Amino acid sequence: MYDICIIGAGVVGANIARELAKYKVKVCLIEKDEDVSCGASKANSGIVHGGYSDKPGSLKAKLCVQGNRMYEQLNQELNFGYRETGSLVLAFRDEDMITLQKLYQYGIENGVGGLKIIDGDEARKMEPYLSKEVKSALYCANAGVTSPYEFVIALTENAITNGVELKLNTTVTGIEKIDDYFKLTTNKEEIQGRCVINAAGIYSDKVASMVGIDDFHITPRRGQYILLDKEENYLANTVIFQVPTELGKGILVTTTYHGNLMIGPNAEDIGDKEDVGTTAEALEQIVNAARKSVPDFNMKKAITSFSGNRPFANQKDWLIEESRVPGFINLVGIDSPGLTSSPAIALKVVEILKETGITFIANPDFESYRHPIIKPKDENFKGDINGTTPEEKMICRCEQVTEAEIIDALHRGIHVQSIDGIKRRTRAGMGRCQGGFCRRRVQDVIARELNIPIKEVTLRGKDSLGLPQRTERKEYIKL
Known part of the structure; x- marks a missing residue:
């Protein structure tokens, strides 16, 4: 039995998980995809907004300004990449x-x-x-500006270090309130929790409907x-x-x-x-x-x-509240500036949870620091594709990614065995050739380090079995 189950490992869910890890509560973070940050948190502008765009008094305005001011300290602790x-x-x-x-x-x-x-x-x-x-x-x-997917990865890694359990490839298919707890049915197992946080982004309306809440509708924008x-x-x-x-x-x-x-x-x-x-x-x-x-x-x-x-809801402001189902916390329509606001959203959710009856005692062993994966390269970097050590052997030429960085990314708290998962952590494949040089080299390192057949190393999870050939440049290049 968990104290809190969070549905959705995007930037909001990951911030909440990390914030809850500061307390002695049992938390699980549930994600339907093969990795964290696979939804809107991966594919957005990466802008940390100033806070002038939203109407004064709105939740968006308050949390945007508050969240903006939290980024510098978070980056010092988690090393995900932020620059004002x-x-x-x-x-x-x-x-x-x-x-x-x-x-x-x-x-x-x-x-x-x-x-x-x-x-x-x-x-x-x-x-x-x-x-x-x-x-x-x-x-x-x-x-x-920030690196949004690296932010989510860093938050989740740190949450796991501090006791949060992550369940990937786990789709919630039903939620039932039984006495003072919830039973979550998934494609893998049954999960029980005293409170449920709905941070499912564009699927938040679907998740809410599982407990009989049909008050809102999410349109993908x-x-x-x-x-x-x-x-x-x-x-x-x-x-x-x-x-x-x-x-x-x-x-x-x-x-x-x-x-x-x-x-x-x-x-x-x-x-x-x-x-x-x-x-x-x-x-x-x-x-x-x-x-x-x-x-x-x-x-x-x-x-x-x-x-x-982006999750566009049929309402003007965000909805962040305990629903009419006690213990079920809804986060609805968290569109822009959701990335900016996410650290402040996490603080608000913790305050809501404190009113549900769960006892919050500070975790004295909380470790706030997370080491970076990507190591800065300067003019003294001696990387080469024929390097003799992992620190010198370059796997990706465009982004100067070493074998050591890929090995490091594979042996952290989040199990990842896809090429895109390594790309998000190390930038291997994000350069000019878009993986034309390094994709197969990355695949080889993953297979070797995880001791799995190379055919099990996918491009982006279970729906992308095998490694596709390099594709032609896209039509927009002609524009």
């Missing part, structure tokens, strides 16, 4: 100025620091490659992105937004934490929660919209595209 860059929201027309003033006022009321409205010339001093059409901009010093080579990262120093629309924060241009230029996302409501494909039409629209902000990026340097589905 600042952000700009661009105005191109006189009517855009009204929006900028509104966002500025929101930010002041929300307690956001480092805000100011600047003219186009000052914006171009910060960002020399901005369009000459930019008339003014809202600057926020507090915004930044797909956002598509294009990632360009690191050679293009000189084009953006900050996170560059356009004025937001009713569909979201709009098309951005940013440098990712690891130094690629990224543009996107669009926003399209779709019916299929599993549809994370990209389309040539949408990608062309993204390119054209991004050129409005930064005209001169080179699409011949595009290396991949991807998309993710």
Whole structure:
């Protein structure tokens, strides 16, 4: 019997698990996929928002500002990758100025620091490659970028170190309240817990319906992105937004934490929660919209595209509360700025749980530090594909990933045996050739270290048996 069962190992569920590990409570984290961070937490902008976009007094606004200020300390403890860059929201027309003033006022009321409205010339001093059409901009010093999937991995590893149990490839198919506990039926086993936290993202409505709650509906809102080579990262120093629309924060241009230029996302409501494909039409629209902000990026340097589905709920603000079923905690519609807010969401959920009757005693043995997987490389790095030691043997040339880093990633608390799982932890395969050189080498290391047949090393889990051949560059490269 667990004290708390968390459904969903995305950034929200992982933050909650790690926060609960600070107490003497028995916790399990349940995830339907083969790894953590396989949903919206993997495929998003990686932006740590300042907190000026949401209406003062809303849960989104409060938790965004609170979460933003927690990232620096979390990164010092967990080494997942975070950098404060600042952000700009661009105005191109006189009517855009009204929006900028509104966002500025929101930010002041929300307690956001480092805000100011600047003219186009000052914006171009910060960002020399901005369009000459930019008339003014809202600057926020507090915004930044992070590696979202590495954040989730780091949180989960640290939670496991401190006693949380992770159950991967485990799909919850039914939930029954029995007296003072819940019985969770899964595709693998029956799990019992005194409290259940529904952090299932786009599936949160489905999970809630298992206990008879049908008060809300989640629509997947797909956002598509294009990632360009690191050679293009000189084009953006900050996170560059356009004025937001009713569909979201709009098309951005940013440098990712690891130094690629990224543009996107669009926003399209779709019916299929599993549809994370990209389309040539949408990608062309993204390119054209991004050129409005930064005209001169080179699409011949595009290396991949991807998309993710955000959980858009039929309500204006997030829902974070104990439901009418005692002990069942709902987290509904956690879309942007959910990544930014997730550490603060975890604190709020713990406070809710303290009202359920579970005894919370501080864990005196809690270990807050998690060693990084990726080791910084400098001019003295002697890596080579024919290196004689794991520390010197380079498996991925584009990202300079060593065999030692891959071995380290394989022997931590999260069992992973897919090539994509190693890619998210080490960046092997994320470079210019997109795994063309290293994919088979990664596969060999996984098979050897886990002592499994090479055919059991999949690309991305049980639905991708075998290793596909290298694919041709995608259609959007022609744009």
